[in-house]
Amino acid sequence: MRIIWLIMRKDLLRRWRSPLASLVFLAFPFVFSALIALAFGTGGEGRMPRFKVALVDEDRGFVAGLVRGAFGQERAAQFLEVTETTHEEAMQLIEHNRVAGAIVIPAGFTDAVLDRRPTELRVIRNPAEAIGPIAVEETAEFLALFLEGAASVLSGPIERIRGLTEEGSADGGAGAVPGAGTLGGAAGQISERPVVPAPADWAADERVAEIAVAVNHALRGARDYLLPPAIRLERADAPGVPVLSDTTSPAEPAAASADDDARFLSIFKYVLPGMATFALFVLAVGLTADVFRERRRGTLARQLAAPLQPQKVVVGKMLATMGVGLIVALLMALIGALFLGARANPIAFLLLCVLFLLALTGFVNLLYSFARSEQRGATLASIVMMLMAFLGGSFIPLEAMPEFVQRLAVISLNYWAIEGFQALLFSGAGVAEIARPLVVFLAVGLVSVLLGGALLRGQLARGD
Amino acid sequence: MLVVESLSRSFGSLKAVDEIGFQVKPGEIYGLLGPNGAGKTTTISCVCGLLRPDRGTIELDGVALESDPIAFKRRLGVVPQETALYGDLSARENLHFWGGLAGLTGGALRDRTTAVLEAVGLTERAGDAVRKYSGGMKRRLNLAIGMIHEPKLLLLDEPTVGIDIQARLNILDVVREVVRAGTIVLYTTHYLEEAQELCDRIGIMDHGRILAEGSLTELKRMVGEGEILTLKGRFEPGELQSIVAEDEHVRVVSLEEGQAVLDVGKGQGEVTGVLGRILRKGLAVDDISIQQPNLQGVFLKLTGRELRD
Ligand SMILES: Nc1ncnc2c1ncn2[C@@H]1O[C@H](COP(=O)(O)OP(=O)(O)O)[C@@H](O)[C@H]1O
Numbered sequence: 125m126r127i128i129w130l131i132m133r134k135d136l137l138r139r140w141r142s143p144l145a146s147l148v149f150l151a152f153p154f155v156f157s158a159l160i161a162l163a164f165g166t167g168g169e170g171r172m173p174r175f176k177v178a179l180v181d182e183d184r185g186f187v188a189g190l191v192r193g194a195f196g197q198e199r200a201a202q203f204l205e206v207t208e209t210t211h212e213e214a215m216q217l218i219e220h221n222r223v224a225g226a227i228v229i230p231a232g233f234t235d236a237v238l239d240r241r242p243t244e245l246r247v248i249r250n251p252a253e254a255i256g257p258i259a260v261e262e263t264a265e266f267l268a269l270f271l272e273g274a275a276s277v278l279s280g281p282i283e284r285i286r287g288l289t290e291e292g293s294a295d296g297g298a299g300a301v302p303g304a305g306t307l308g309g310a311a312g313q314i315s316e317r318p319v320v321p322a323p324a325d326w327a328a329d330e331r332v333a334e335i336a337v338a339v340n341h342a343l344r345g346a347r348d349y350l351l352p353p354a355i356r357l358e359r360a361d362a363p364g365v366p367v368l369s370d371t372t373s374p375a376e377p378a379a380a381s382a383d384d385d386a387r388f389l390s391i392f393k394y395v396l397p398g399m400a401t402f403a404l405f406v407l408a409v410g411l412t413a414d415v416f417r418e419r420r421r422g423t424l425a426r427q428l429a430a431p432l433q434p435q436k437v438v439v440g441k442m443l444a445t446m447g448v449g450l451i452v453a454l455l456m457a458l459i460g461a462l463f464l465g466a467r468a469n470p471i472a473f474l475l476l477c478v479l480f481l482l483a484l485t486g487f488v489n490l491l492y493s494f495a496r497s498e499q500r501g502a503t504l505a506s507i508v509m510m511l512m513a514f515l516g517g518s519f520i521p522l523e524a525m526p527e528f529v530q531r532l533a534v535i536s537l538n539y540w541a542i543e544g545f546q547a548l549l550f551s552g553a554g555v556a557e558i559a560r561p562l563v564v565f566l567a568v569g570l571v572s573v574l575l576g577g578a579l580l581r582g583q584l585a586r587g588d
Numbered sequence: 589m590l591v592v593e594s595l596s597r598s599f600g601s602l603k604a605v606d607e608i609g610f611q612v613k614p615g616e617i618y619g620l621l622g623p624n625g626a627g628k629t630t631t632i633s634c635v636c637g638l639l640r641p642d643r644g645t646i647e648l649d650g651v652a653l654e655s656d657p658i659a660f661k662r663r664l665g666v667v668p669q670e671t672a673l674y675g676d677l678s679a680r681e682n683l684h685f686w687g688g689l690a691g692l693t694g695g696a697l698r699d700r701t702t703a704v705l706e707a708v709g710l711t712e713r714a715g716d717a718v719r720k721y722s723g724g725m726k727r728r729l730n731l732a733i734g735m736i737h738e739p740k741l742l743l744l745d746e747p748t749v750g751i752d753i754q755a756r757l758n759i760l761d762v763v764r765e766v767v768r769a770g771t772i773v774l775y776t777t778h779y780l781e782e783a784q785e786l787c788d789r790i791g792i793m794d795h796g797r798i799l800a801e802g803s804l805t806e807l808k809r810m811v812g813e814g815e816i817l818t819l820k821g822r823f824e825p826g827e828l829q830s831i832v833a834e835d836e837h838v839r840v841v842s843l844e845e846g847q848a849v850l851d852v853g854k855g856q857g858e859v860t861g862v863l864g865r866i867l868r869k870g871l872a873v874d875d876i877s878i879q880q881p882n883l884q885g886v887f888l889k890l891t892g893r894e895l896r897d
């Protein structure tokens with residue numbers, strides 16, 4: 125026991141020394157929830173219709189070009205149809221109820237972003253529409269954050285890009301296009317990163333900054349404390365437009381925005397179990413890969429040369445991963461409780477988390493013990509992880525999947541976790557009601573630990 | 589007493605360690621000297637139970653590694669070739685972890701941590717993350733970890749590779765200190781001087797085999813008092829062979845195109861005599877070196893190659 129405790133404490137201490145690498149996992153559910161909330165918009169009612177939006181570029185600079193480019197990107201294009209107009213035309217379009225809103229890039233925007241001075245993207249909502257303006261605003265907000273993040277992460281490169289574009293615009297203003305490609309790509313990465321990062325570079329500052337920006341977005345309420353925004357989003361309802369819905373009445377702006385938030389948050393809560401499950405999976409895959417790092421650095425061999433049973437090294441490391449996972453799960457629960465008003469039976473929640481983490485770490489450990497190298501281990505684990513996430517309903521609600529997928533779902537650990545978390549969150553379930561997932565996890569956990577131990581012993585006997 | 593007998597370990601068809609055997613007494617440093625790839629690390633890995641040998645036995649004071657690995661390992665300290673440390677942790681935390689694994693607890697663990705930190709001169713930096721250490725400091729901590737639990741047998745695998753003189757001298761001093769306390773030390777190196785200075789007995793290792801073994805004096809005696817003459821140039825092996833064939837003072841150690849290593853017999857001036865005879869025959873020699881009978885000479889004589897870093 126002492127040995128296991130020592131090994132676990134050592135790993136926890138190491139994690140504690142570089143907490144960002146572990147906290148990154150906390151960000152995943154939020155990034156994805158935000159994306160899915162955007163994609164599904166109205167929360168489970170299916171896909172949103174495409175909204176029309178007017179874009180007014182009074183800046184015409186290189187960063188403004190990025191914003192224009194971003195609207196053309198696939199994800200935005202799925203629910204937004206953008207027309208470039210002048211300010212006046214935009215107001216007319218809103219008045220005639222032809223667009224859901226307008227985004228105005230003010231003059232001097234590019235310079236302000238590049239100099240990292242505060243600036244704003246203006247969103248003019250069409251108060252006659254209920255949902256459209258939210259989508260427009262969300263997009264604008266994402267953009268603001270991406271640009272902000274990109275500007276701080278890429279401040280060096282930006283200076284160079286700026287040099288290029290200024291030269292470029294000297295010979296005809298075409299310079300904004302390649303620049304837009306570059307930074308637009310960076311922004312796209314933030315939103316489209318469902319795959320696990322290579323274990324080696326979690327702690328890379330860029331990644332951390334990107335994730336921080338994404339988390340920042342998710343934690344709307346807390347964003348001012350996390351990263352003071354450089355680009356402010358100014359919201360305004362167009363005046364003098366007949367109002368169709370009370371909730372967005374310009375006369376009650378406070379109520380309107382509270383309602384928007386409520387809508388956004390309820391969507392968020394709906395996807396949270398799936399995302400949290402996926403996040404814990406990512407965490408298990410990532411942290412368990414530490415065994416490869418220990419192998420590479422010789423610390424694993426050194427431990428095996430100590431007077432101990434080799435399985436204890438594995439168990440100690442598993443417990444440490446479960447510990448970090450539990451902390452992340454509790455943080456997610458805390459955020460869910462504070463921001464989303466999520467409530468669950470605490471004992472059942474804890475039990476579900478612990479057993480899910482046991483099954484996860486045991487299972488991932490087993491996967492890795494089949495892999496000859498870190499590279500192959502990471503590939504194998506990512507594939508299995510994504511497969512389980514899709515099958516189990518982490519990304520897309522199971523009801524939306526073909527029937528044969530739904531039947532296969534039971535082989536996914538995510539499926540059981542989501543079933544458990546949803547029961548806790550939405551049906552006020554206690555331990556008895558989530559007995560099924562608990563038993564599944566316990567069984568998977570025990571079997572994989574035993575099997576993993578046997579495999580390890582075999583490998584050691586062969587001497588590799 | 590450490591007794592290793594007919595130890596063999598192959599990787600595929602490569603015989604990394606090939607039927608080696610040696611014994612080391614308490615208070616003795618046994619050096620395994622050999623170039624990279626000689627099989628030193630493989631030997632150490634077998635002795636510390638990380639690699640299962642294909643053949644052979646390893647016993648420490650009568651306890652066979654195979655029969656009771658945990659009891660064996662409890663009396664064993666290892667200083668691996670790579671600095672196997674946790675960079676995020678401080679030296680003290682590293683020592684507490686590794687000392688704890690080795691079986692130390694409570695006050696004993698704290699006392700020993702303080703003692704080894706002092707011995708390797710890291711007391712002042714003990715609280716810093718190891719990540720920030722220089723190569724030499726990491727090597728010293730690597731050594732401190734290996735000896736924290738005062739093991740009966742200490743295995744050191746090239747503990748001074750790639751560090752500054754200061755750190756190296758410190759490490760050698762600490763090892764001498766440990767041996768004085770009656771520890772059995774198995775020390776591998778590819779530095780001749782180190783083996784020469786530090787080790788009581790040396791096994792010269794190449795291609796998985798121990799070619800010769802003994803104290804420095806014994807090894808030197810094996811080469812005789814003769815000197816090693818190395819010739820390089822544009823000559824055919826046959827040419828040289830015919831010149832030295834009848835020379836009773838000369839023994840050919842190795843002979844290949846453009847390079848010959850000759851063992852020239854005892855007696856003052858023999859070398860110059862032999863050299864003169866060779867050069868008078870008009871052999872195209874570009875480079876001549878004469879090696880005194882030291883460890884380098886022994887290695888050269890045994891393998892026909894020089895041992896270089
Ligand atoms: N795990 C391994 N797999 C295959 N070959 C190995 C392995 N470890 C060592 N070798 C080979 O065995 C030989 C001896 O290696 P090693 O014991 O590390 O030598 P040394 O420590 O003297 O430099 C080398 O040829 C090396 O390439």
Ligand SMILES: [Mg+2]
Binds near residue numbers: 625629745
């Ligand atoms: Mg080696």
